[in-house]
Amino acid sequence: MGNFFTASSIFTFLACLVLGCLYAWLLYGANKNLLPKLRYALAAFRVLAVAILAWLLFAPLVKRISYTPEKPIIVLANDNSISVDQVEPAGFNKQQYQKDLKKLADQLSSKYEVKTYSFSDSVKSGLDFSGQGKLSNASALINQLNDELLNRNVGAIIIASDGIFNRGGNPLYELNKIKAPVYTIALGDTIPKRDVLIANVNYNNLVYLDNEFTLDVEVQAYASKGESTQLSVTENGKKIQEQSIAIDGNSFVKNVQVKLKANKIGIQRYTLNVSPVKNEATEKNNSQTIFIEVIDARQKVLLASAAPHPDITVLKQAIEQNKHYEVSVSLGDDLNSVDAHKYSLAVLYQLPGNSNVASGLIAKLQELRLPTWYIVGAQSNIGALNQAQHVLNLNRSTGSLQEIFPYPDPNFTTFNLDAPALKQLNDYDPLLMPFANMTINGNYTAVLNQRIGRVNTQNPLLFFVDDNGRKTGFLIGEGIWKWKLEEAKNEQSLPLVNELVAKTVQYLSVKDDKRKFKVYASKNTFEENENVVLNAALYNEAYEPVNTPDVKVQLKNAEGKVFNYTFSKFGAGYSLNAGTLPQGNYTYVASTALGDKKYTASGAFYVNALIAEYQQTTANHQLLYTMAQQSNGKLYQPANLLQIVDELEKNGQVKTISYEDRKYEELISLKWIFILIILLLATEWFLRKRNGEV
Numbered sequence: 001m002g003n004f005f006t007a008s009s010i011f012t013f014l015a016c017l018v019l020g021c022l023y024a025w026l027l028y029g030a031n032k033n034l035l036p037k038l039r040y041a042l043a044a045f046r047v048l049a050v051a052i053l054a055w056l057l058f059a060p061l062v063k064r065i066s067y068t069p070e071k072p073i074i075v076l077a078n079d080n081s082i083s084v085d086q087v088e089p090a091g092f093n094k095q096q097y098q099k100d101l102k103k104l105a106d107q108l109s110s111k112y113e114v115k116t117y118s119f120s121d122s123v124k125s126g127l128d129f130s131g132q133g134k135l136s137n138a139s140a141l142i143n144q145l146n147d148e149l150l151n152r153n154v155g156a157i158i159i160a161s162d163g164i165f166n167r168g169g170n171p172l173y174e175l176n177k178i179k180a181p182v183y184t185i186a187l188g189d190t191i192p193k194r195d196v197l198i199a200n201v202n203y204n205n206l207v208y209l210d211n212e213f214t215l216d217v218e219v220q221a222y223a224s225k226g227e228s229t230q231l232s233v234t235e236n237g238k239k240i241q242e243q244s245i246a247i248d249g250n251s252f253v254k255n256v257q258v259k260l261k262a263n264k265i266g267i268q269r270y271t272l273n274v275s276p277v278k279n280e281a282t283e284k285n286n287s288q289t290i291f292i293e294v295i296d297a298r299q300k301v302l303l304a305s306a307a308p309h310p311d312i313t314v315l316k317q318a319i320e321q322n323k324h325y326e327v328s329v330s331l332g333d334d335l336n337s338v339d340a341h342k343y344s345l346a347v348l349y350q351l352p353g354n355s356n357v358a359s360g361l362i363a364k365l366q367e368l369r370l371p372t373w374y375i376v377g378a379q380s381n382i383g384a385l386n387q388a389q390h391v392l393n394l395n396r397s398t399g400s401l402q403e404i405f406p407y408p409d410p411n412f413t414t415f416n417l418d419a420p421a422l423k424q425l426n427d428y429d430p431l432l433m434p435f436a437n438m439t440i441n442g443n444y445t446a447v448l449n450q451r452i453g454r455v456n457t458q459n460p461l462l463f464f465v466d467d468n469g470r471k472t473g474f475l476i477g478e479g480i481w482k483w484k485l486e487e488a489k490n491e492q493s494l495p496l497v498n499e500l501v502a503k504t505v506q507y508l509s510v511k512d513d514k515r516k517f518k519v520y521a522s523k524n525t526f527e528e529n530e531n532v533v534l535n536a537a538l539y540n541e542a543y544e545p546v547n548t549p550d551v552k553v554q555l556k557n558a559e560g561k562v563f564n565y566t567f568s569k570f571g572a573g574y575s576l577n578a579g580t581l582p583q584g585n586y587t588y589v590a591s592t593a594l595g596d597k598k599y600t601a602s603g604a605f606y607v608n609a610l611i612a613e614y615q616q617t618t619a620n621h622q623l624l625y626t627m628a629q630q631s632n633g634k635l636y637q638p639a640n641l642l643q644i645v646d647e648l649e650k651n652g653q654v655k656t657i658s659y660e661d662r663k664y665e666e667l668i669s670l671k672w673i674f675i676l677i678i679l680l681l682a683t684e685w686f687l688r689k690r691n692g693e694v
Helices: 007-028 035-058 083-087 093-110 138-148 309-318 333-338 358-368 382-388 421-427 482-491 496-509 621-629 643-651 672-692
Strands: 060-070 072-081 113-117 124-125 154-161 183-186 195-202 207-208 212-222 228-235 238-246 252-260 266-274 288-297 299-305 325-331 346-349 370-378 392-395 401-408 429-433 437-440 445-452 456-467 468-474 517-521 524-526 533-539 552-557 562-566 569-572 573-577 584-594 599-610 657-666
Touching: 007 035, 035 672, 072 138, 093 113, 093 124, 113 138, 124 138, 138 154, 154 621, 154 643, 183 421, 195 266, 195 288, 212 228, 212 266, 228 252, 238 252, 288 599, 299 309, 299 482, 299 496, 309 325, 309 346, 309 482, 309 496, 325 333, 333 358, 346 358, 358 382, 370 496, 382 392, 401 421, 401 456, 429 517, 437 456, 456 496, 468 496, 468 517, 482 496, 496 569, 517 584, 517 599, 533 584, 573 657
Parallel strands: 072 113, 072 154, 154 183, 207 288, 299 325, 299 346, 346 370, 370 468, 524 599
Antiparallel strands: 060 657, 113 124, 195 212, 212 252, 228 238, 228 266, 266 288, 392 437, 401 429, 401 445, 445 456, 456 468, 517 533, 533 573, 552 562, 552 584, 569 573, 584 599
């Protein structure tokens, strides 16, 4: 600690001394009763006390300097993945290696601050040699070190691994952020083991019923030249294909295309397996299981009209942009032969028309309660339209037409429409509709409203009605082909027409799920190192979400073992984190009760075995060497790892750092100054009292 004086503070202190001298002279200058020596001593006490008190009024600063030493931090990280534990080179002593690594940590602890970690699919503190990690993610380790040791005195990083990193990318790029040498300990075996495996399967996880699909299977083999293996495919446990593959090299790779046909709706499990060769290193990489969802043929949309019209082409093209929809166009007399059962939605373009050819079809749609989109135009039969449905009523039709412009309804939230695209409506041509008074029975949801001339009316142009679960849509006006042309004029235009038609069709055709109790897994397939999460929702009679009652669930694996859980209440619903589960098929049955009604829901999911650690068993010591070289470190073999202690001492880079901490404090905050003032005044008072001056 030292005093911090400036020229002004020195001048101030001298002025305070002068003030103290003046005070002492006035008090003792004319006093003849005291001995000269005593008078001078008392005057000195008074000078110091007054000078210090006066100086404190100006609050001078004191500079306080402290030094905090920080030992170098040595990071020691051990790869705890399966590939390290299962593949040992000749002459490797696992017990001795583990003993030496612990000894290395102890020896370094005497001089450095040592932080130990174990990493695989996660990073944990401490040394773990269980070898159960399902993945190897060195990047996660480096990122965690970057976060925890930012701006710390990191002396060196020691990583013991086989260099097989199958998650998180290459750690070389992350290591550049840590300015410390990296020392690597080369584990595993660089000599390829005798092995045959399925390295990868490329496939489309969604196919349509009765369609053929292809699996691209990559088969690899090592040190197995002259052998053969059988590639088999099973569907839900039943073998459906098998073929022989001849292995003609010691580093063998072959891509095999497997053609299958989707015969059953739902999620199908396919297992691909290659038969083992003699003395194979491991058989855990010989198979892979994949899941493919087979859905029924695309939803069929009927586009019906009495006669051709440019709008029909625009509608068809917009709907078929979604691969899940297939449009069938039916015109004129063909309308009477349409099988309405095949369709999810009917778009009635200006039907009923004046020819009355679609009366039978419209009646059938009403009977089936099929979602319907009515588009009204010049060819619509207004009287027949009013009788065919009870939502829209057009009165006092004169047979003439009027132009109506669109503008978006500001309160529409049923689905999202691009706001910049909606601004394009200002430049679109008007649609044509029969001149009539429009009445809508019941509640409706408007997407677009009508603007006549320059007047924005409250009459809807495009709107929806929900009639006891049956969705019905109305577009009042024909001529959207002009909107399409308007978009084509400007390359900067957004595809509003396609978006508007596609989302209208999607909304009308999707059936609402009105179940009061729903339970579903967050995904169909979980990896065995992932937490299995189930969600549930319960609704009352008003279809409002509630979570007052408890929800219980039973999980059952393929062997019939039952796991019982209770859902946690989360928000307005329920959630269950069942943790990680062993590989296999699982089914679940959940139950609850609301009032006097009991509900159950069931489902299934699959936990997939992670085989990444078995797909590459040949150690990558070159990567470990590069990691060490680019950071001015070294690579060591397990037998020599204790030499790292001497290396750290010799290179001179690992040093203790002292951090200087400077603080400026006001002098008035120092307690010893007050003690000094009290001692000076108390001593002066005592001597004056003793000599009869008080």
